[in-house]
Amino acid sequence: MTTVRLLSDDEVRRIPEAWAVFEDIRATRKSDFVNNFWRALANDPPALARTWAQLKVVMMSEGELSPLVREMIYIAVSTANGCSYCIHSHTAAAKAKGMTDRAHAELLAVIGMAAQTNALVTAMQVPVDEAFQVK
Amino acid sequence: MTTVRLLSDDEVRRIPEAWAVFEDIRATRKSDFVNNFWRALANDPPALARTWAQLKVVMMSEGELSPLVREMIYIAVSTANGCSYCIHSHTAAAKAKGMTDRAHAELLAVIGMAAQTNALVTAMQVPVDEAFQVK
Amino acid sequence: MTTVRLLSDDEVRRIPEAWAVFEDIRATRKSDFVNNFWRALANDPPALARTWAQLKVVMMSEGELSPLVREMIYIAVSTANGCSYCIHSHTAAAKAKGMTDRAHAELLAVIGMAAQTNALVTAMQVPVDEAFQVK
Amino acid sequence: MTTVRLLSDDEVRRIPEAWAVFEDIRATRKSDFVNNFWRALANDPPALARTWAQLKVVMMSEGELSPLVREMIYIAVSTANGCSYCIHSHTAAAKAKGMTDRAHAELLAVIGMAAQTNALVTAMQVPVDEAFQVK
Amino acid sequence: MTTVRLLSDDEVRRIPEAWAVFEDIRATRKSDFVNNFWRALANDPPALARTWAQLKVVMMSEGELSPLVREMIYIAVSTANGCSYCIHSHTAAAKAKGMTDRAHAELLAVIGMAAQTNALVTAMQVPVDEAFQVK
Amino acid sequence: MTTVRLLSDDEVRRIPEAWAVFEDIRATRKSDFVNNFWRALANDPPALARTWAQLKVVMMSEGELSPLVREMIYIAVSTANGCSYCIHSHTAAAKAKGMTDRAHAELLAVIGMAAQTNALVTAMQVPVDEAFQVK
Numbered sequence: 059m060t061t062v063r064l065l066s067d068d069e070v071r072r073i074p075e076a077w078a079v080f081e082d083i084r085a086t087r088k089s090d091f092v093n094n095f096w097r098a099l100a101n102d103p104p105a106l107a108r109t110w111a112q113l114k115v116v117m118m119s120e121g122e123l124s125p126l127v128r129e130m131i132y133i134a135v136s137t138a139n140g141c142s143y144c145i146h147s148h149t150a151a152a153k154a155k156g157m158t159d160r161a162h163a164e165l166l167a168v169i170g171m172a173a174q175t176n177a178l179v180t181a182m183q184v185p186v187d188e189a190f191q192v193k
Numbered sequence: 194m195t196t197v198r199l200l201s202d203d204e205v206r207r208i209p210e211a212w213a214v215f216e217d218i219r220a221t222r223k224s225d226f227v228n229n230f231w232r233a234l235a236n237d238p239p240a241l242a243r244t245w246a247q248l249k250v251v252m253m254s255e256g257e258l259s260p261l262v263r264e265m266i267y268i269a270v271s272t273a274n275g276c277s278y279c280i281h282s283h284t285a286a287a288k289a290k291g292m293t294d295r296a297h298a299e300l301l302a303v304i305g306m307a308a309q310t311n312a313l314v315t316a317m318q319v320p321v322d323e324a325f326q327v328k
Numbered sequence: 329m330t331t332v333r334l335l336s337d338d339e340v341r342r343i344p345e346a347w348a349v350f351e352d353i354r355a356t357r358k359s360d361f362v363n364n365f366w367r368a369l370a371n372d373p374p375a376l377a378r379t380w381a382q383l384k385v386v387m388m389s390e391g392e393l394s395p396l397v398r399e400m401i402y403i404a405v406s407t408a409n410g411c412s413y414c415i416h417s418h419t420a421a422a423k424a425k426g427m428t429d430r431a432h433a434e435l436l437a438v439i440g441m442a443a444q445t446n447a448l449v450t451a452m453q454v455p456v457d458e459a460f461q462v463k
Numbered sequence: 464m465t466t467v468r469l470l471s472d473d474e475v476r477r478i479p480e481a482w483a484v485f486e487d488i489r490a491t492r493k494s495d496f497v498n499n500f501w502r503a504l505a506n507d508p509p510a511l512a513r514t515w516a517q518l519k520v521v522m523m524s525e526g527e528l529s530p531l532v533r534e535m536i537y538i539a540v541s542t543a544n545g546c547s548y549c550i551h552s553h554t555a556a557a558k559a560k561g562m563t564d565r566a567h568a569e570l571l572a573v574i575g576m577a578a579q580t581n582a583l584v585t586a587m588q589v590p591v592d593e594a595f596q597v598k
Numbered sequence: 599m600t601t602v603r604l605l606s607d608d609e610v611r612r613i614p615e616a617w618a619v620f621e622d623i624r625a626t627r628k629s630d631f632v633n634n635f636w637r638a639l640a641n642d643p644p645a646l647a648r649t650w651a652q653l654k655v656v657m658m659s660e661g662e663l664s665p666l667v668r669e670m671i672y673i674a675v676s677t678a679n680g681c682s683y684c685i686h687s688h689t690a691a692a693k694a695k696g697m698t699d700r701a702h703a704e705l706l707a708v709i710g711m712a713a714q715t716n717a718l719v720t721a722m723q724v725p726v727d728e729a730f731q732v733k
Numbered sequence: 734m735t736t737v738r739l740l741s742d743d744e745v746r747r748i749p750e751a752w753a754v755f756e757d758i759r760a761t762r763k764s765d766f767v768n769n770f771w772r773a774l775a776n777d778p779p780a781l782a783r784t785w786a787q788l789k790v791v792m793m794s795e796g797e798l799s800p801l802v803r804e805m806i807y808i809a810v811s812t813a814n815g816c817s818y819c820i821h822s823h824t825a826a827a828k829a830k831g832m833t834d835r836a837h838a839e840l841l842a843v844i845g846m847a848a849q850t851n852a853l854v855t856a857m858q859v860p861v862d863e864a865f866q867v868k
Binding site for chain 1: 258284
């Protein structure tokens with residue numbers, strides 16, 4: 059149950075700006091599957107185009123962090139923000155990029171550890187040590 | 194300004210269970226510096242011992258994720274949870290473990306991207322695609 | 329699946345303080361429909377009365393912000409807090425008050441933008457500029 | 464205290480991609496003042512350019528929501544996400560765009576109301592009414 | 599640094615509705631001290647009156663939960679929401695109501711434990727067991 | 734729908750470290766029922782053992798806070814973090830430990846009150862009073 063409609067391919071095909079994004083998603087991912095997030099966002103074609111363009115740069119560009127590491131960071135943020143859809147979609151993406159059960163378990167352990175110490179630090183209102191200040 | 198006292202070395206030395214942890218922190222990190230989080234947690238020696246033991250396993254054990262990747266995931270969670278202290282301490286730790294400015298920038302970009310799509314997905318209440326379901 | 333029972337009209341009718349609120353909800357909204365939030369809250373009649381009274385003042389009183397703008401702000405907060413029910417109920421309310429698809433898309437874009445820059449600012453721990461301080 | 468450096472004008476001037484953004488910020492806002500967020504983001508010039516471009520579209524484009532309403536929605540999200548910097552900068556922006564003390568008070572009241580009912584709904588795990596489902 | 603002004607006693611005295619609340623705060627707490635939250639809220643006298651009235655009912659009325667337990671729950675929520683001011687003020691209130699260092703440590707341990715398992719459950723997307731459903 | 738598999742008793746029995754935890758859960762709770770959280774966590778047997786050991790100390794050890802009060806604090810944190818599973822499981826646990834409908838209603842009222850004032854304080858950026866500082 060969404061608050062906007064999920065557009066079918068037939069509907070998106072009638073919106074050139076949105077359809078071009080769908081075609082690029084399919085070409086980039088080498089798959090015919092376009093997931094619901096993009097079908098929801100297609101109601102606002104410029105937002106769809108902007109978000110997909112940003113995602114390509116942020117998640118797929120050359121860089122020091124591997125695509126798999128970026129997916130795991132995405133899962134970490136999505137967990138802290140409680141976004142079920144995002145956890146599912148990015149866990150699937152991480153697995154497709156080679157995340158093993160062992161790596162997944164390590165990711166979960168760090169997420170749980172961080173959430174715990176975040177809460178303890180906040181409840182005790184610990185001040186930042188001088189040594190941690192950026193020079 | 195904390196809600197518990199930050200214990201000095203002189204105070205911790207009088208609590209054997211806590212002092213043993215401080216000595217292990219120093220030996221493990223090969224540094225005399227013990228940061229404020231542990232000085233706050235030292236008010237509850239079993240919690241101090243338990244949390245440090247867990248941190249060693251979760252952040253330093255052998256595994257598939259490098260210590261640097263684990264620190265970056267920690268930063269991601271701490272950011273989503275808004276824990277300033279944790280962001281500072283784990284950014285410092287990540288830099289000490291070799292995080293370059295480029296890697297930091299990539300981390301920030303993923304964090305920002307995820308926060309944005311988390312919010313969009315939540316506001317549109319997008320249902321999880323069948324394809325993402327774990328088998 | 330709730331953690332309290334959703335009370336039916338027959339049950340609420342037996343609790344005068346709660347029934348008076350239900351009657352006012354119906355009269356105020358000119359509709360027989362009472363949504364599940366109030367049926368859950370009816371387990372604590374004074375909380376039901378207090379919350380409804382506050383909602384009438386905050387959301388329906390004369391003021392500078394139109395009822396529609398207030399609903400959109402409500403959606404924004406509910407999204408950041410990850411409250412599915414609230415997102416659904418207040419999106420429905422906003423549409424009933426005239427929110428067009430265009431306005432909805434603009435709202436979503438601001439929510440996504442804010443979530444992204446909130447995360448970036450927090451991860452970079454940007455200090456508040458002097459210029460932003462209230463006089 | 465930041466986790467990245469705040470770049471001065473002298474430093475940004477040496478990065479053409481970043482300087483072009485600073486010039487556009489100044490021209491667009493008709494003010495010489497560039498706030499710390501952009502000085503922090505300037506460490507990653509493509510992220511700076513991308514974020515500013517998105518902000519211009521999302522916050523300043525023609526549309527149904529006035530620039531002031533968009534700022535108030537931004538404040539609402541930033542509050543729920545606990546981003547002090549963002550609350551300060553967007554409250555200042557909203558005041559500059561004409562937000563009166565009365566409108567500010569109404570905004571705060573809606574934010575507080577929403578946070579309260581978000582929590583109540585979540586604690587009671589209220590299911591979404593059929594009537595709220597999008598057609 | 600606030601986004602509204604903190605009103606002094608001299609200023610509040612000129613607003614009868616707000617001054618009556620200040621007098622009741624002082625009488626109820628048997629103390630001349632009025633903390634900053636109320637001085638900020640005094641900019642919107644009806645919100646001040648409404649919030650104080652609700653606080654008195656929720657935190658001080660007769661009931662099954664002792665005032666101290668209510669303060670500890672308040673700290674727990676404030677920690678999860680990252681509200682520094684609220685953590686400080688309610689930790690002070692809890693101490694004034696008799697919270698010992700031992701009880702404080704137990705509270706912190708539960709908060710940290712819950713934050714950790716909340717994150718683990720969310721990352722693993724664990725479905726609610728039938729057995730937990732309310733009858 | 735989970736992101737890890739929920740292990741059946743037959744599967745856990747083949748992992749000695751995990752099965753020992755399941756046996757202790759059953760012995761400690763004097764019940765054959767092992768809820769889904771542990772079946773999900775069983776994919777990482779050391780994490781299962783560590784988390785269960787911590788839970789026993791934090792939630793069941795002798796102390797000043799009763800087991801019921803600890804469960805109510807757990808519910809408060811889980812609500813603020815939006816963890817549906819945790820809200821359900823700990824509400825069930827609290828009821829099993831004697832939480833009456835009246836106590837539950839009082840808990841909900843405090844959670845709602847805190848969420849509201851957290852948001853108001855954050856939106857107004859109220860500075861901590863000197864009087865609240867720990868000595």
